[in-house]
Amino acid sequence: MGDLEIRPAVADDVPVIVAMLADDPLGAQRESPDDLSPYLAALDRLNGDPNQHLVVAVRGGRVVGTLQLTIITGLSRKGATRSIIEGVRVHADERGSGLGSQLIEWAVDQSRCEGCQLVQLTSDATRIDAHRFYERLGFTASHVGFKLPL
């Protein structure tokens, strides 16, 4: 499949990232690939925050995956720093290639480098395959995730 590089996302990657966010049963209802301006503004905000890592996975010059890793310090658990993974997407052509695991392993390694004691994420209750995937990678489904749209 060729070498894989995982690197910070730049503005030129945004169209492909948004296409991947939208190419998903849940994302299709939430995204607007025809208007990239809110996504470019969000990338500017992310790039100004040292606790944010929006990355893309690149193979053979093509962006084939993405995730967002946020580093969150806090007082709980003896002042532990934790990280949160959001927005994991793998291009349709790459599903089953192991790329999802490589992205999560990157996020776990990066979290360890930044002194995190815990990595966490939430997955929609309907994404049964994703739940099995995270459990295979050593995550425990110990929590219930609540959301309130504003």
Next chain:
Amino acid sequence: MGDLEIRPAVADDVPVIVAMLADDPLGAQRESPDDLSPYLAALDRLNGDPNQHLVVAVRGGRVVGTLQLTIITGLSRKGATRSIIEGVRVHADERGSGLGSQLIEWAVDQSRCEGCQLVQLTSDATRIDAHRFYERLGFTASHVGFKLPL
């Protein structure tokens, strides 16, 4: 019960915050109230980050509650900003007083002020009473929360 003030936490609040974090079936195993140094270091990190709000609820000069609100921008959902609530604690003397709801309502209002489109949190699967509490406040238990200790 007297007037309630919700304000940013300062170093003098840390002993009470840590005592509340530890006065909890899960927290008791995780915290070290006898050594405050890691908590004070974490407070310094939080205070340097404009996306972090560690607050205390004060009634009659006593700290009686706490929570941490983190603002997270991202590309998903048309560049939506979301917030995450962590470390919600109410002093044993105040349980049942409505203070928990007031803290969450503060966090929701603050999230709205900062342009968030979504508030989210996770709660340990064993905290059944907390789940009912969040559902009463309008949250939906739509996700599974995964954790990986490092």
